[in-house]
Amino acid sequence: MSIVIAGVSKAFVGFRALNNVSLEVPTGQLVALLGPSGCGKTTLLRIVAGLDTQDSGAVLFDGTDMSQVSARDRGVGFVFQQYALFRHMSVFDNIAFGLTVKPRSERPAANAIKQKVEQLLELMQLGGLGQRYPSQLSGGQRQRVALARALAVEPKVLLLDEPFGALDARVRKELRRWLRKLHDELHVTSIFVTHDQEEALEVADTVVVMNAGKIEQVGSPDDIYDSPASPFVYQFLGDVNLFQTNANRNARAERLMSTVYARPHELHLERVPSDREGIETRLSGQRRIGAVVRLLLERTDGGGVIEAELTHERYLSEQWRDGDRVWVRPMHPRRFSDAVH
Amino acid sequence: MTRGTTENPWVRRSLIGVALIFVAIMLVLPMVLVLSQALAHGVGDYWRALSDKDAISALKLTLLAAAIAVPANVIFGVSAAWCIAKFEFKGKQLLLTFIDLPFAVSPVISGLVYVLLFGLNGWCGEWLRDHDVKIIYAVPGIVLATVFVTFPFVARELIPVMQEQGTDEEEAAATLGANGWQTFWRVTLPNIKWALLYGVILCNARAMGEFGAVSVVSGHIRGLTNTLPLHVEILYNEYQGLAAFAVASLLMGLAVVTLILKTIIEARTERAEEHT
């Protein structure tokens, strides 16, 4: 099912959670809503699910306006951030719940339900855990039960609110690959909310970057990373160095200030000044973080500190000492005119 | 307990000693006295005192009052807890304060307000007399007074529990297609069953044991409007000590059972909390 979000706004007192947000999610896609705290991503997800109501605008499923349809009848699967598993029900009963509350005429027979749940338990790699209670499961297992429960009713749309937020780093990595694989098998139109750019880039077909109640950019993970549409997107997707430069050096008119953005690992570091202009710096600190080494380079013109990243290998092959003079040149400089800000 | 955070053994022992003596004198001794007085002349007399016609009818009235008051306040308690814990609305604090009112009111006043409402000189007194309805000095008055004094018990137990559980599970049930009743019966109720039982037990203990409020509206008509606690008073005032303590021992049994059930439920919920 395709989802269209058309001009949705939601205001709280003194706070616009969503400001005229429009978005199309084609059938079968896996979309990430990515943004920092308070950007409105969870509110948007809850509005799509029917758990919150928009002030204006509409949510359309396959072209049908859902505004008057309650959460019960929207046919969405929703995975809550804290899972919201029914704590007094076994894993089996949790997953079967959506099927057993159907009106008698639509409800599958008991053994059909059993079969369906068993099938989901297998799919979710939860075989043999059916009789456990949520409190007896690990975080990752609970997450998969929540997903299985949402999938049991065969929703047309799957919505996940920070699906991996409550898990520790290793489980999180494992589960997001697994979610991607699952989506490739099931092809249910899915939206998930995350504040973790790595998660969004790794899992999603399309990433929607949100900030302050607005969409900043929609695009494939590569698009978003390689050609960020705004300084915000650039900064949100990873560490960044900012250089204030005079962009139109040769322009006769006013000399427009602009800011150049460059990632720490996308810097040419030269020990001798080349003919091309580089920024003169002095190495003022170095710190190894696993496979990379982070260098702190203080600009000699007093323009602040630049952070650069090297592979540990390169770091070892070249001699780096505090106080060394280094010329820095961005490899793929991105310019955003300051007027944009 | 670490070394830095405990007292020297002598201080500890004497504190425990004082506490134990206090519990023994203030709490245990009154119960021992009730039993010993009730059985002072042997089991035969004890049994005779309990099987007295008036005692039996008092027991029946006590059970009746509880059988009406407890379910009524359970329905109220669940309903109040649902709207207070699961929704945000204006004036919620005020509503909570109103629900607590009967706890703050002296039992005597709880009875008095019904006398002023339904008694002969009360607001509805004449109308009731004309229509031959008797509330005060009759069973309905006793039931009403009992409902009043036990009003907050169930709601008071349920509200904090339901507030703490939040609305996530109910929202999940909604997205899975459950309707209101299904959500309540299958998701909410199982989550609050122990708190509900706890409230019911406390509510029941108070309903069966209430004295002041019931005393004011009862009129103390033997065999008709006497509850067990009132019967205890009458017997005591008539210097029938043995009978009074025999009936009192019955009520004491109720209290002990209440405490035991309460302890069991508390242990259960504690375990359940450790589990999650």
Place this chain on the structure above:
Amino acid sequence: MSNTLNVDPADLSRDYFRAKAWRGHFRRPSVLPGFGLTFGFTLFYLTLIVLVPLSALFLKSIQFGAEAFWIAATAPRVLAAFRVSFGCALLAAGLNVVFGLLLAWVLVRYRFPGRRVCDALVDLPFALPTAVAGISLAALYAPKGWLGQYFADWGIKVAFTPLGIMVALLFVGIPFVVRTVQPVLENFDLSYEEAATTLGANRWQIFSRVLLPALLPATLTGFALAFARGLGEYGSVIFIAGNMPMVSEIVPLLIVTKLEQYDYTGATAIAVVMLMLSFAMLLVINLLQAWARRAEQRR
């Protein structure tokens, strides 16, 4: 510089913002059904059982007029009863604080045989019908009773005097202090005491300067609850009080006496004063509880 956070503060603030979202409306929209039904029923039942009867009392007192009300409420016997009720409730609540703190401390901090039974028994005054407590205490403290005889040796009369009233109120008030202080003590982080120890404080200094201030809001709440209960208590008191007008007659009993004499004006006037006091106490208790909650959250 952005990087992964474990908790998204947006989701913490979300509830806050959502709570504000419905300002201007009576209630916040929700997907859960049943608000109208349950709210309506709650209000209906509350009005029927509590609000209408209580307002009947106030209306009645207005009906009698201010002068009659004043005369009835300030009669010497009434004032004496208020003095007795107040004095006894206050002293009993004070004793409850002392013994309540001790019991709570011992139950939370020490392990000894019979601890669970003691813990359960603390609730006995809640569970035991007041009439049973009343006759039992009266028999215990009567001049020839199990305990009264020892007091009699010293020339002290407990039952049938204000002292007896205090004993009864001490009994009914125990659970209030223990049950409000106990949870605070249970949640009290030992590291505060450990920190004080490492700073060189002895046990008594730690208790009086670290623990007591932390327990103060809960203790005061317990005191106020015990006091409020003591003011209105009837069943457990009347058997042991002796009920001598001007000496050991409590306010609730006076209301009953007036009612039995068909003195509705008197009964209503006293009851209204009493009810106002109860409301004031309820307010005080609510404020104390709010204070206690804040104190708890600060830690």
